[in-house]
Amino acid sequence: MPIDIPKPERCPFCSYLGGGREWAVVEELESTLAWLPPRQSGRGHVLVIPKRHAPTLLDLEPDEASAIMHHVRRVAHALSKAFDPAGLNVFQNNGLTAGQTVPHYHVHIVPSYPGDQPGRIFSSGEIERSPHEELLVVAAQIREHLA
Ligand SMILES: [Zn+2]
Numbered sequence: 001m002p003i004d005i006p007k008p009e010r011c012p013f014c015s016y017l018g019g020g021r022e023w024a025v026v027e028e029l030e031s032t033l034a035w036l037p038p039r040q041s042g043r044g045h046v047l048v049i050p051k052r053h054a055p056t057l058l059d060l061e062p063d064e065a066s067a068i069m070h071h072v073r074r075v076a077h078a079l080s081k082a083f084d085p086a087g088l089n090v091f092q093n094n095g096l097t098a099g100q101t102v103p104h105y106h107v108h109i110v111p112s113y114p115g116d117q118p119g120r121i122f123s124s125g126e127i128e129r130s131p132h133e134e135l136l137v138v139a140a141q142i143r144e145h146l147a
Helices: 012-017 062-083 132-143
Strands: 024-028 032-036 046-050 087-091 107-112
Touching: 024 062, 024 132, 032 062, 032 132, 046 062, 062 087, 062 107, 062 132
Parallel strands: none
Antiparallel strands: 024 032, 032 046, 046 107, 087 107
16 A cells, blocks of 8 residues: 655645745755754754655665765754753654645654643644744754764
């Protein structure tokens, strides 16, 4: 059975990549991009995506999968130094039934802090959008700690 993915008219991440929208970039590497989604599940919530459109894990080339995980690890280290979280969730969803909402592969890195409910990210409901200026500040704080 093929994985059923969301089908918006246009991929929002490709729209970002094409310069169609503002976004808070943490770091751009050769084939991947780390940036902050406007809805922050925790201060410093980062998404790492391939620059090439690929809907799910099953659509990634092996070298893309490696490049993404390399970037995830790199950002996780910087994020840990920048905000000293008590924990980190790293996850991604493949398919509508798995909770995928954007049809462009992305890995979430979500820091957690003392007092956060374990597993809250899987039932977080509607999160307010953070102001873009605030996202730029957070992105710069993480960037400061990239090795
Ligand atoms: Zn895309």
